[in-house]
Amino acid sequence: MIKVSILGATGYTGSELLRLLILRSDIEFKYLTSTRLVGRAVTDYYPHLKNLSSLAFTEYEAEKVLAESDVVFVCLPHGHAMTIAKQAKQYPVKVIDLSPDFRLDDVAVYEEYYEVNQTASDLLPSAVYGLTEYNREQIQSADLLANPGCFVTSALLGLLPVMGSAHINPKSIIIDAKSGVSGAGKSATVANLFAELQGNFKAYNVLRHRHIPEIEQELQKFSLDPVQVQFTPHLLPIERGIFTTIYIDLKEDVSEAELRELFQQQYVNEKFVHLLDKGQLPEMKMIRGTNNCLVQVQVDKRTHRLIILVVLDNLIKGASGQAIQNMNLMFGLDEQKGLNLMPLTP
């Protein structure tokens, strides 16, 4: 039995972890934390989980949570996981951080983009970046795992198969991404009100989004030439899902078949990442509620560009599903355990 605690169990990624883990017979929940709902029954707040949990939300008490859990998922806003990971060093507990605190190697970049001090920089070298398909070996032995960002997961799964290719110009990457509103978390803001979102569509953080340095950092690890990306996020009036369209200049004539082969080789044995057949195009409803990521690759001979289309569910492959994939690896389990989910269509 794996003893699991979820810090921030009332938020979107925390509740998605609950949903995905609650029926597993090898998981026992120890603490589900909140600051607002301490003492309230979990099934009172989440009536759809009726009869599935007898727990109440508690506050975070390090000496209890960390001593009694095998793994702690941190589903809190940025800035909290640094303290928790430091405290966790005193206990034999693994930490899976869904927040951005341990994703950026460069302390100055983290502090610039997130506007808080990086107070656990001594732990950065031991923090393993959890893009599962590319980092399995390190993930298996990780005690501190930095789960990737949701937009970042879509960009990396779309781009990494071609990052080492001499055919592409890695300074010409344009990432045009659209996300459902749950990507913004559960906290109420005027921008997230139904009347603002419904029937609307907009770009935000056009030149400066927090995911830009994370995308460039991870892509650069796979490219000898300098990488630069143009990333523009958009907000879709839907609950969940990310659709990312990527454009890259090709340096020379190269066939679509040759580039598709790179993706095929990379993903042929993957359970959760799939290259679509030629002629198929990804759609949000193909991945909604699943840990799957669908990728399509096309070459425009007229403009000499490679176009990569990626869809995934921001709360699952972009957050809690990937976190469970990583937990499974960290505990020596089948990586797919509990994640064989079918999408809701229509």
Ligand SMILES: NC(=O)C1=CN([C@@H]2O[C@H](COP(=O)(O)OP(=O)(O)OC[C@H]3O[C@@H](n4cnc5c(N)ncnc54)[C@H](OP(=O)(O)O)[C@@H]3O)[C@@H](O)[C@H]2O)C=CC1
């Ligand atoms: N939403 C997404 O698609 C993705 C989110 N992430 C990251 O995961 C983390 C969680 O995101 P998400 O679930 O969307 O966020 P939510 O806003 O939905 O939930 C945040 C949680 O944190 C708790 N919380 C809020 N403020 C504090 C505080 N000051 N101290 C302690 N607890 C606090 C809330 O609990 P309560 O109010 O009950 O105290 C709630 O449970 C974030 O770091 C986010 O960047 C990563 C990938 C995708």
Ligand SMILES: CC(=O)N[C@@H](CCC(=O)OP(=O)(O)O)C(=O)O
């Ligand atoms: C729609 C929306 O607002 N999306 C969020 C995604 C950020 C997120 O999920 O946070 P991580 O950095 O932990 O991945 C945003 O653009 O800020």
